[in-house]
Amino acid sequence: MLRMASSFPEEVLEHVFSFIYDDKDRNAISMVCKSWYEIERWCRRRIFVGNCYAVSPPMVIRRFPEVRSVELKGKPHFADFNLVPEGWGGYVYPWIAAMATAYPWLEEIRLKRMVVTDEALELIAKSFKNFKVLVLSSCEGFSTDGLAAIAANCRNLKELDLRESEVDDLSGHWLSHFPDSYTSLVSLNISCLGSEVSFSALERLVGRCPNLRTLRLNRAVPLDRLANILCRAPQLVELGTGTYSAELQPDVFSSLAGAFSGCKELRSLSGFWDAVPGYLPAIYPICPSLTSLNLSYATIQSTDLTKLVSQCQSLQRLWVLDYIEDIGLEALAAFCKDLRELRVFPSEPFAQEPNVSLTEQGLVSVSEGCPKLHSVLYFCRQMTNDALATIARNRPNMTRFRLCIIEPRAPDYITLQPLDDGFGAIVEHCKDLQRLSMAGLLTDRVFEHIGNHAKKLEMLSVAFAGDSDLGLHHVLSGCENLRKLEIRDCPFGDKALLVNAAKLETMRSLWMSSCSVSFGACKLLGQKIPRLNVEVMDERGPPGSRPESCPVEKLYIYRTVAGPRFDMPGFVWTMDEDSALRLS
Amino acid sequence: MGRGGSTSSSSSLESSNYPALTSRSSSLYQQNRDLSTDLRLGLSISTSQQGNPSIPSESDWPPIKPILKKALAAEENECDSATFFVKVYMEGIPIGRKLDLLAHDGYHDLIRTLNHMFNTSILWAEMDGDEHSEQNHVLTYEDKEGDWLIVGDVPWEMFLSSVRRLKITRADI
Numbered sequence: 001m002l003r004m005a006s007s008f009p010e011e012v013l014e015h016v017f018s019f020i021y022d023d024k025d026r027n028a029i030s031m032v033c034k035s036w037y038e039i040e041r042w043c044r045r046r047i048f049v050g051n052c053y054a055v056s057p058p059m060v061i062r063r064f065p066e067v068r069s070v071e072l073k074g075k076p077h078f079a080d081f082n083l084v085p086e087g088w089g090g091y092v093y094p095w096i097a098a099m100a101t102a103y104p105w106l107e108e109i110r111l112k113r114m115v116v117t118d119e120a121l122e123l124i125a126k127s128f129k130n131f132k133v134l135v136l137s138s139c140e141g142f143s144t145d146g147l148a149a150i151a152a153n154c155r156n157l158k159e160l161d162l163r164e165s166e167v168d169d170l171s172g173h174w175l176s177h178f179p180d181s182y183t184s185l186v187s188l189n190i191s192c193l194g195s196e197v198s199f200s201a202l203e204r205l206v207g208r209c210p211n212l213r214t215l216r217l218n219r220a221v222p223l224d225r226l227a228n229i230l231c232r233a234p235q236l237v238e239l240g241t242g243t244y245s246a247e248l249q250p251d252v253f254s255s256l257a258g259a260f261s262g263c264k265e266l267r268s269l270s271g272f273w274d275a276v277p278g279y280l281p282a283i284y285p286i287c288p289s290l291t292s293l294n295l296s297y298a299t300i301q302s303t304d305l306t307k308l309v310s311q312c313q314s315l316q317r318l319w320v321l322d323y324i325e326d327i328g329l330e331a332l333a334a335f336c337k338d339l340r341e342l343r344v345f346p347s348e349p350f351a352q353e354p355n356v357s358l359t360e361q362g363l364v365s366v367s368e369g370c371p372k373l374h375s376v377l378y379f380c381r382q383m384t385n386d387a388l389a390t391i392a393r394n395r396p397n398m399t400r401f402r403l404c405i406i407e408p409r410a411p412d413y414i415t416l417q418p419l420d421d422g423f424g425a426i427v428e429h430c431k432d433l434q435r436l437s438m439a440g441l442l443t444d445r446v447f448e449h450i451g452n453h454a455k456k457l458e459m460l461s462v463a464f465a466g467d468s469d470l471g472l473h474h475v476l477s478g479c480e481n482l483r484k485l486e487i488r489d490c491p492f493g494d495k496a497l498l499v500n501a502a503k504l505e506t507m508r509s510l511w512m513s514s515c516s517v518s519f520g521a522c523k524l525l526g527q528k529i530p531r532l533n534v535e536v537m538d539e540r541g542p543p544g545s546r547p548e549s550c551p552v553e554k555l556y557i558y559r560t561v562a563g564p565r566f567d568m569p570g571f572v573w574t575m576d577e578d579s580a581l582r583l584s
Numbered sequence: 585m586g587r588g589g590s591t592s593s594s595s596s597l598e599s600s601n602y603p604a605l606t607s608r609s610s611s612l613y614q615q616n617r618d619l620s621t622d623l624r625l626g627l628s629i630s631t632s633q634q635g636n637p638s639i640p641s642e643s644d645w646p647p648i649k650p651i652l653k654k655a656l657a658a659e660e661n662e663c664d665s666a667t668f669f670v671k672v673y674m675e676g677i678p679i680g681r682k683l684d685l686l687a688h689d690g691y692h693d694l695i696r697t698l699n700h701m702f703n704t705s706i707l708w709a710e711m712d713g714d715e716h717s718e719q720n721h722v723l724t725y726e727d728k729e730g731d732w733l734i735v736g737d738v739p740w741e742m743f744l745s746s747v748r749r750l751k752i753t754r755a756d757i
Contacts, residue, residue: 081648296652
């Protein structure tokens with residue numbers, strides 16, 4: 001076998017490897033033998049680092065010297081919901097600084113939940129001559145000044161996507177920094193920005209970039225300017241409107257409808273802030289060819305929503321507020337047979353009483369009518385075991401199932417039982433389930449079901465559930481493919497963690513907040529398992545100032561080959577051999 | 585609220601109680617499975633503390649992203665903070681007043697405010713017959729076409745979309 005492997009000249013192997021893009025496949029190739037490892041590392045062009053603290057920039061650069069595309073993720077997922085305090089970490093600057101010298105030909109940077117500064121953006125702008133793609137997903141720490149540097153310097157930029165980032169919006173002037181000679185824009189997403197960009201600069205930019213296929217505008221772009229922009233980019237495939245509200249005027253309506261009709265390639269729509277029903281018919285002509293519709297900001301009611309979705313027979317993805325109600329979801333089930341993904345968000349998340357008639361029935365209808373439905377995120381106020389079991393039987397092809405019942409620990413509202421059996425049915429029938437978020441009243445039994453059946457599960461989110469450590473033990477010992485586990489407000493303590501300590505090295509990360517894990521157990525884990533970073537977050541002060549049995553506020557454990565990090569704020573402590581001795 | 589003190593059997597956190605921690609982790613993963621029986625026995629003795637179920641704060645529950653929270657809040661605020669000020673003149677008084685029509689629910693609310701503002705009682709379209717004699721003034725409005733009409737004939741929303749300004753004239757016509 002070894003002889004065969006070394007009998008191919010390097011160039012041939014390299015050529016063969018160039019057809020292999022998937023990270024897992026690339027990793028497998030590199031493990032065949034030493035020479036394949038060497039050849040592979042020199043020709044790997046794209047790297048993905050799921051946790052920026054799992055490895056250090058010098059380590060990455062040492063192994064892969066010719067990278068063109070980097071993807072990094074920083075903060076834990078629960079940072080999206082304000083559970084990670086400000087200043088926790090996830091700084092990208094050290095990576096950019098290292099790559100600026102090591103990868104002068106870097107083309108693509110994709111970041112998620114990282115802290116990006118204007119300095120980092122300026123460094124990107126001046127270090128990478130062939131820079132093409134910048135995607136900043138849920139990032140923060142930078143201002144429109146940094147964007148101006150990118151716009152002014154990146155001559156070959158194709159993609160600038162700021163999805164859901166928090167930007168210090170000093171002014172909209174940054175957009176005018178794209179020089180008149182710049183024409184290579186393919187994708188621009190500024191939907192998260194608050195301030196107004198110069199509309200004439202925007203129109204000129206759109207007009208001179210013939211390859212533009214994705215344009216997501218921000219709320220500040222008024223409806224009466226949309227037609228002009230669309231007329232300059234009839235080749236658009238994905239559009240995010242600005243504010244979709246204006247006084248009803250026939251001439252504005254007809255030019256808008258005309259502009260939409262002219263966009264024959266349009267497949268994805270989003271935006272629709274403050275949408276008024278009167279202007280919805282302007283998009284009816286393109287509805288039949290839409291594959292993706294994001295109405296998360298559209299406060300239109302169920303009659304208009306129903307009328308709209310009934311015309312979207314090619315729809316594959318729908319994100320919508322619960323204004324759609326059960327009746328709208330029934331229409332979705334009847335007309336949109338190609339639906340793959342559904343997300344329903346709460347219009348009044350803090351109201352005690354339901355403001356709309358959206359129940360478990362809506363989701364059951366969609367599960368019945370849409371055979372390709374495999375990804376669900378559903379916020380509602382009531383659920384039953386029966387409904388969950390029906391959904392499970394209808395859709396054994398489900399791969400991502402996230403349910404959130406607004407009231408924590410809500411039982412089956414008819415039988416008043418926990419929802420253990422309902423979620424049990426989900427994991428039993430949906431054998432390819434990769435991601436699960438549970439809701440409602442749940443005991444240790446649901447975790448037993450998960451441990452027994454959810455063999456392909458990679459990510460699990462748990463809140464206000466379980467009775468004892470047995471619950472956590474079932475998950476850690478049963479879910480063979482578990483990579484990410486995030487837990488909040490559950491009565492899980494030390495035992496399950498310590499017994500399953502070895503499991504933690506096979507996972508990307510574990511988050512536990514408002515649980516019952518003691519400081520002593522954290523120290524033990526940190527001391528004994530060297531390739532885990534056990535980080536304790538406690539805003540009450542040093543954990544050593546309290547008894548060892550005292551539970552920590554927040555715990556984040558992740559595997560790493562880079563050792564403990566040194567950029568932690570004052571409220572984060574790493575438990576390792578040295579620090580454990582210092583703290584006790 | 586620590587649990588450490590209340591557990592019975594293996595309460596001491598010594599690594600010897602947890603084989604996974606005393607030697608190479610990977611080979612011990614298999615052994616952990618056999619511990620599950622011991623664990624179940626040990627754990628079934630100690631019951632969990634369900635005394636204080638935590639109630640989440642609005643800052644982190646339900647789990648929706650800040651960008652959506654902000655958009656929903658902004659939409660609510662817009663409804664609250666929209667205004668529509670129009671000029672109001674009373675016949676014989678050269679200095680007029682300004683009034684926010686959107687701060688009122690309808691005609692009754694508007695008349696009440698005007699009565700108070702101008703210290704009079706005002707006649708409008710929907711008043712009962714026997715009240716007519718009491719009124720000193722009539723409320724009229726100028727619409728988008730420049731015509732002057734008595735207030736109250738059309739639905740409130742339609743009135744809002746066509747009114748340009750208000751005038752209170754003497755009732756002795």
